[in-house]
Amino acid sequence: MTHSNAYLTAATTGAALLLIVASAHGADRTAASAAPKPQAVAPPPAFATCNTCHSVAKGGPNGVGPNLFGVVGRAAGTKPGYVYSPAMKGSNIRWAHAKLDAYLADPKAVVPGTKMMIPGIKDAAKRSDIISYLETLK
Ligand code: HEC
The missing domain is CATH 1.10.760.10 (Cytochrome c-like domain)
Incomplete structure (x- = not known):
């Protein structure tokens, strides 16, 4: 079943990307709250x-x-x-x-x-x- 494997791979990659995006966003928020925000x-x-x-x-x-x-x-x-x-x-x-x-x-x-x-x-x-x-x- 190559088809479902490909789907799984895509889904996993997608999840990993989401995690990266989420943690980058988290880092951004930390940096922003450390700086004096008007x-x-x-x-x-x-x-x-x-x-x-x-x-x-x-x-x-x-x-x-x-x-x-x-x-x-x-x-x-x-x-x-x-x-x-x-x-x-x-x-x-x-x-x-x-x-x-x-x-x-x-x-x-x-x-x-x-x-x-x-x-x-x-x-x-x-x-x-x-x-x-x-x-x-x-
Ligand atoms: C009893 C009321 C009152 C209090 C308390 C007061 N003000 Fe005012 N303030 C005014 C009025 C009325 C004016 C407009 C003055 C004029 O037209 O001559 C003004 C004008 C100003 C302006 C000029 C604004 C402009 O747009 O040109 C500044 C700056 C200002 N006040 C800062 C302060 C600060 C900071 C404090 C606290 C320490 C303070 N005021 C406390 C009534 C008050």
Whole structure:
């Protein structure tokens, strides 16, 4: 019965190929989860205060403040659908790390007239944690 033998061989080869594919896929997944994956990063404790006014979900809503997904590298005052203060709209800022750091330390000093009413975060380590987190939201 050459015919069924050939079939068996093909079936076995197929199964072996499947195993190879499956284990290669497994290796891929391990490598991917070992690397820092943007979406997998949890917000630092210091971010809890931001959450009351800002959503960080991709495509998420604006709240009291604008949605912050993708804010790092974005021009200030440009999130569609959000009504900014004239001060923020006219600020000509692009949100790089250093600008965010200064703004979070003292919002009114960097954007006089901003309607983000927080006193500012004095702890540099907390600001750094927050900004590193914002950088993953892309
Ligand atoms: C009480 C509400 C409130 C809290 C708390 C708050 N924000 Fe805001 N945030 C705002 C508002 C309102 C604006 C819009 C400011 C404007 O138009 O002048 C804003 C604007 C911003 C912007 C500029 C966004 C853009 O699209 O240009 C960033 C960045 C930002 N907030 C980050 C933070 C971070 C990080 C925290 C936590 C440390 C935080 N905010 C906490 C209300 C808040």
